[in-house]
């Protein structure tokens with residue numbers, strides 16, 4: 001979904017995500033009618049991290065709006081690893097739960113990898129389990145992390161066939177950069193993965209038809225790095241220090257938006273670009289998990 005701006009077209013992730021959520025809502029209702037229960041997502045939050053509380057609240061609200069049952073488990077920061085593992089095991093066995101999400105980061109002392117490894121890969125709607133990472137890397141069906149899958153949906157909507165396009169992914173994290181690069185390779189793009197040790201980053205970005213920035217550094221990618229006409233997907237969410245008289249700073253991406261929109265062919269804004277896609281894809285993955293769980297074919301349009 002595109003909206004005109006001066007220069008680049010704006011990739012309206014918010015509108016795309018709303019349309020996806022509406023389709024999910026329809027298909028969740030059809031699922032409930034057939035299966036006799038709503039699709040279910042269990043969200044586990046350990047501790048009182050304020051950002052995580054906001055995310056978990058937003059996920060629960062989005063679930064309910066789409067007709068997906070949300071089971072929230074809020075545990076205190078001093079929860080032991082054994083207690084958390086036992087909750088995960090209960091959720092693995094729970095027939096009403098199709099997807100399990102343990103909100104990261106976990107408080108110190110809890111081994112995130114051990115917790116992710118304990119989730120049944122078929123309920124791992126975040127796509128963080130090594131089995132799902134492995135499935136993605138060998139081209140088998142599995143759960144793909146929500147943010148890169150959301151980016152891919154926006155790219156395909158904008159560009160259609162990505163065959164032969166030069167893509168650069170800046171960032172190599174397990175939750176964004178690496179799966180993003182894998183999805184782009186699978187879509188037949190020629191992919192460069194850049195990171196903190198990359199030399200001549202500006203020159204690499206200048207060659208790219210597709211730029212995906214997932215760094216976490218405010219406005220690091222400058223307008224004069226962007227190839228004219230390129231499609232720019234900005235995953236970064238960074239809060240600047242507050243301006244005088246303001247309580248909170250502005251949210252910006254990893255790409256200098258004002259400079260880049262004059263050069264790019266299309267660009268995602270921050271906020272309103274990739275961000276809204278992440279939760280919509282989480283709902284999508286949960287609905288897919290529910291269909292698998294119930295032995296039903298996954299409907300079209302997801």
Ligand code: NDP
Pocket residue numbers: 147170171172173174175176177194195196197198201214215216217235236237238274275276278
């Ligand atoms: P990580 O911190 O895990 O990874 C950042 C990556 O950027 C690393 O691979 C790092 O390289 C690389 N990097 C750091 N500095 C530079 C540099 N100067 N030049 C080139 N590469 C650099 O972050 P995430 O992948 O988790 O997230 C990235 C951004 O996306 C953050 O702003 C985060 O808030 C946002 N985000 C947004 C989401 C959304 O829903 N829109 C969801 C998830 C994340 P190295 O590996 O060498 O250290």
